[in-house]
Amino acid sequence: MIQQSRSSNIQATKAESKSVIYGLRPVIEAIEGDVQIDKVLLQNGLTGPLAGDLKGLIRDKGIPFQFVPVEKLNRMARGNHQGVAALIAPIKFHDSMELIPRMVEEKESPFILLLDHVTDVRNFGAIVRTAECAGVDAVVIPEHGSAQVGDDAVKTSSGALLRVPICRDGNLKTTLNLARQCGLQIVAATEKGGTEYLEVDFRRPTLLIMGAEETGISPELLKMADVRAKLPILGQIQSLNVSVAAAIFMYEALRQRR
Numbered sequence: 078m079i080q081q082s083r084s085s086n087i088q089a090t091k092a093e094s095k096s097v098i099y100g101l102r103p104v105i106e107a108i109e110g111d112v113q114i115d116k117v118l119l120q121n122g123l124t125g126p127l128a129g130d131l132k133g134l135i136r137d138k139g140i141p142f143q144f145v146p147v148e149k150l151n152r153m154a155r156g157n158h159q160g161v162a163a164l165i166a167p168i169k170f171h172d173s174m175e176l177i178p179r180m181v182e183e184k185e186s187p188f189i190l191l192l193d194h195v196t197d198v199r200n201f202g203a204i205v206r207t208a209e210c211a212g213v214d215a216v217v218i219p220e221h222g223s224a225q226v227g228d229d230a231v232k233t234s235s236g237a238l239l240r241v242p243i244c245r246d247g248n249l250k251t252t253l254n255l256a257r258q259c260g261l262q263i264v265a266a267t268e269k270g271g272t273e274y275l276e277v278d279f280r281r282p283t284l285l286i287m288g289a290e291e292t293g294i295s296p297e298l299l300k301m302a303d304v305r306a307k308l309p310i311l312g313q314i315q316s317l318n319v320s321v322a323a324a325i326f327m328y329e330a331l332r333q334r335r
Contacts, residue, residue, distance in 0.1 A: 120160030202233025
């Protein structure tokens with residue numbers, strides 16, 4: 078693990094405890110001040126000059142957002158929300174474009190986990206907890222379509238989210254291309270794989286992709302894999318819970334690396 082990255086996550090959490098920011102101007106100022114935003118909630122049909130400025134900032138910064146009914150904001154807000162609420166992330170997100178090359182320079186064989194649209198908070202937290210225990214160097218998630226990185230996720234991870242660097246990327250294909258350029262093999266965990274997981278050489282620098290339980294790994298990411306690895310299934314149920322499957326893969330990697 079990269080110790081400096083872990084400590085920066087902990088410092089960020091102390092400075093940015095759980096909170097929600099309401100109002101157009103306060104949310105704009107928070108984004109411009111580089112506050113770590115998990116998601117912005119926008120009222121359906123929100124218009125006006127400030128709303129336009131906010132939407133532009135959200136797009137420029139790649140911040141996840143969601144349009145919601147005004148009733149949801151009314152239930153959340155104690156005052157005038159002006160049609161917007163920003164959920165503050167309890168961790169500091171890292172830039173994979175900077176982190177991956179640095180890992181390759183600092184570590185002999187980095188191990189990175191990429192979660193493709195794992196949306197269940199409990200699964201996400203459990204996976205990151207296992208990743209911390211198994212020596213994974215970083216976890217990559219997409220900007221959109223991932224579990225909310227809030228206090229519930231931190232609690233489920235038993236604090237591992239405060240220790241493992243988390244990268245939130247707008248384009249996972251770009252991340253995979255960078256990883257390959259840096260010398261990492263791309264391993265996709267899929268029941269469609271032709272290689273059993275015990276046959277994968279995890280001693281090499283590796284990026285492991287785990288997909289959502291319902292849909293698996295996105296086809297465009299699956300095409301980019303160097304190895305498609307599967308777990309043996311002998312029962313009638315043809316798949317494992319994603320957090321269980323991820324744990325098996327990560328601990329096989331740990332076994333080989335020890």
